[in-house]
Amino acid sequence: MSEKQNLLRRIPNMQDCLRSLASVEALQAIPVQRLKRCTREFLEQKRQLILNDKDPGPLSLEQGALRDQLVAHVLRGHRPRFRPVINASGVIIHTNLGRSLLPESAMDALLAAGSRYSNLEFNLDSGKRGSRYSLVEELICEITGAEAALVVNNNAAAVLIVLETLARGKEAIVSRGQLVEIGGSFRIPDVMARSGARLVEVGATNRTHLRDYQQAVTQETGVLLKVHCSNYRIIGFTSEVSNQELVALGREQGIPVVEDLGSGSLIDLSRFGLEKEPTVQEVVASGVDVVTFSGDKLLGGPQAGIIVGRHSIVEQIKNNPLNRALRIDKFTLAGLESILRLYLDESEAIARIPTLQMIAAPVEQVEERARRCLKMLNQRCGGSCRFDLVEVSSRVGGGAMPEQDLASWAIAVTPLSLSPSRLENNLRRQPVPVIGRLEDNRLLFDLRTVREQELELLLEAVAAVCESSTRT
Structure with missing residues (x-):
């Protein structure tokens, strides 16, 4: 044998x-x-x-x-396939890790929505069938200044249904420099093609002028489309048409102006050291007819595509049969309403919405948390790894503000008995996985995205991996 x-x-x-x-x-x-x-x-x-x-x-x-x-x-x-992880990458709105975290008030609303019957499509005043969209429309309009609003399941869906409603079989004019590709190789031209709109590119990659739009307008033009390039930036010799100019052209020609804001923020984040980006309220005030943006990025809520704009146009979009296929469920509605109510008081939103908390956190606060984490790691795992406190840069993420950094502090881990990549691999396989980032042959834990209540879980995961490597 x-x-x-x-x-x-x-x-x-x-x-x-x-x-x-x-x-x-x-x-x-x-x-x-x-x-x-x-x-x-x-x-x-x-x-x-x-x-x-x-x-x-x-x-x-x-x-x-x-x-x-x-x-x-x-x-x-x-073990469940869908699991919570510790995001120590320093990317706040991490698309691969679920984007924005929800505050406790939103989680309470989700629990109530799932464990009890609700007035999802029941008008409590009339006792008759109601509209799920009305549950948040008034709130969205109050915050953004728009005449009407609609929510679908994500921003790509929002762009799709807007274009399908306004430009199916017609032309959609857009600047060549705004034909972006978002996550998952999903491109704006692809969305436009699916909507039935015919793409008309104008201008050059880096410079587009009002005359480019004027010369492209025909009897077949359905919309003038503007796409906010939140996931990349062209610098140097650049030029683009302002909202006011585009709106004036749209009014003159009787053509609606649509802007896809992408991430879309309801708060001016420049106060936290980031560059000024237009808020949804500012874009609505500029006269743009329809604005779309995400619910789970800078807004800090659940996945959703929010459409705001002129009442007559939003009503057309609501009546589109696609709306049924793209509609949101009761959990999204419950979470979104809870988040939006926080925006009625801007300071309350910043204090309680995790995405805004992380963006707004002073670097001194992050450093203090990092020093405490360093002390705990040295006490538990000092014999198997070297731990250093280092200054790093965090990112907003989610395709937002690609060139802008947030000063932060991290723990740099140099393992003594295995490679940094093996350490990173082993931490991903823990009961509560830890997702860091590899730089300069070290594994970094950026403390801007590690929440206070996660420090002990982080410590336990690192200790378990270090103990295992010592045994082998």
Whole structure:
């Protein structure tokens, strides 16, 4: 018998494994079907290692090591796929990590929406069927100064339904320098094509003038479209047409002006050291007919696409059959209303909305939290890693303000027994994963995006990885 065959015969069978797992307390709540599936996967991995002439490790349940590996494999296999993580990357609105966090008041609203019946589409005054959009429309209009509002499931959907309503089978004129690509290789021209609008590019990549729009207008023009380039910037010899000029042209020609603001902020963030960006209120006040922006970026709310503008146009959009396909659910409505109510008092919004809290946090406050974290890490893990306090730059993220940094402080981790990339990999596999960023052969934990209540969880994850690396 060959050595390979001998090793294959030593692999325990399914029943022996299940009997061994029966006494493990941590597995008691896991359904038998899931235990069998995970055990089958684990045993097959052992077989493949042997067949590929690789070291399979322990193969005997009696030795204990194999059972420990199997228990760990089952726990990983049964772990929820959608999980909370610690964002130590320094990117506040991190698209891959769920974008904006919601405040407690919004979470309370979500719990109420999911655990109780609601007036989602029931008018409490008339006792008849109502509109879900009316639940937040008045609030949005009060804050933005718009005549009417509508909310769909994201900003790409907002742009799609606006263009489909106003420019299907017609031309949509847009500056060449504003044909941006957003996350997931999703491009503005692609959205326009799906809407049925015909793209008409005007100007050059870096400079567009009013005359470019004037010369492009025809009887087939449906909208004049402006796209805020929040996820990139052209610097140097540049020029673009102001809202006031574009609105005047639209009024003269009877053509609606639409602006996609992308992230869209309801608060002027320049007070926190960022460059001045137009707020939604300012764009509405400039006379733009329709404005679209995201709910889960600078607004700090749930995923949504918010449409505001002239009453007559928004009513057309509401009546578009696409609206049914793109509508938001009760959870988005509940969370969004809760967030918007905070904006009735700007100081309250800054104090309670996590996205705004992180942007507004003074660098001295971040440094103080970083120093406390450094002390705790040195006490628990000082023998396995070197920890240094370093000045870094955070980013707003979410495609917003790409050239603007926020001063911050981070813990730079240099492991002594494994590589920084291996440390980063191991931290991602913890029960509460930690997402840092690798720079200069060190792993950085940027404390601007690590919340106070997450410090102990961060410490536990690092300690677990360091302890594991010491054992091996």
